[in-house]
Amino acid sequence: MFIPEKEFLSLFGWDDFFEREIPDPVLNQTFPARIICEERNLYRVQAGLNKFLWASVSGKLNFNASTRMDYPAVGDWVMVELPPQSERGVIHHILPRKTAIYRKQIGASADKQILSTNIDMVFITTSINEDFNYRRIERYLTVALESGAVPIILLTKADIYKGDIENLIAGIQTHFSGIAVYFLSYEDFESASFLSKLLRQGTTSVFIGSSGVGKSTLINYLIGSDENNEVIKTQDVRESDGKGRHTTTSRQLYVSRYGGLVIDTPGMKSFNFLTILRSQLAVFQI
């Protein structure tokens, strides 16, 4: 039987809530793992500090699933089995989600796409170039506030802001009272001391925001990669309108230099549709 590493579990945010939810019948042949990336019908799961494997859902889970929400998403804790002589894991069960952030698909289908689950903080990331606007923050915030996760407004590209940044922050704080607002610039990530305070071990944060605001640039720093050794691809924004071009195409969870887990997401175009759900609802149970 596979015994999960205690250190891994606490680093990855495992707690009594999930412990209690392990269903008895699957306990013996499965072990807990967290979904760190998803690619079509395959999931990259982490089950130990250095234990990664690809896994697919079991036939039963697939059969019982009626919407995309019934499938694993990045951030989920799942119960996985590694059949003898196999390198591919089988996901038997998705543990209930504490929080889930998702958006509706564009088009006729009402099916929702989950961006990530079991998050503690939502960083509403917005650059303070010419594309900055209050309405967008408002929309992201409305959704974040429903989640149970803590919303934080993060202003990026402070280096290109021409006005007085303290004034800007004071204005945002007045507008969105009670919400923490921070700023940073890629020229000086080191001085953004709030990052080490917030991204503590055992927490999970998701970075959402329009394409090109600098989410992946920051996450590259947080996971210890640099310009010459970029783990996540980043791309210049169009100079004509300051807008990005959708460089990140999938969600992925990483361990940050401060211990907390961080999830990069693709920039959102159709943000109007984004909603966060509290998840202890029966609908998520498999």
Ligand SMILES: Nc1nc2c(ncn2[C@@H]2O[C@H](COP(=O)(O)OP(=O)(O)OP(=O)(O)O)[C@@H](O)[C@H]2O)c(=O)[nH]1
């Ligand atoms: N001037 C300036 N440019 C920045 C800063 N942070 C990121 N950039 C640049 O902005 C561009 C877009 O950055 P990304 O990190 O790819 O943006 P993203 O939010 O991940 O975009 P998507 O993956 O498309 O959602 C890149 O050219 C970065 O070098 C910053 O603090 N200041």
Ligand SMILES: [Mg+2]
């Ligand atoms: Mg990106």
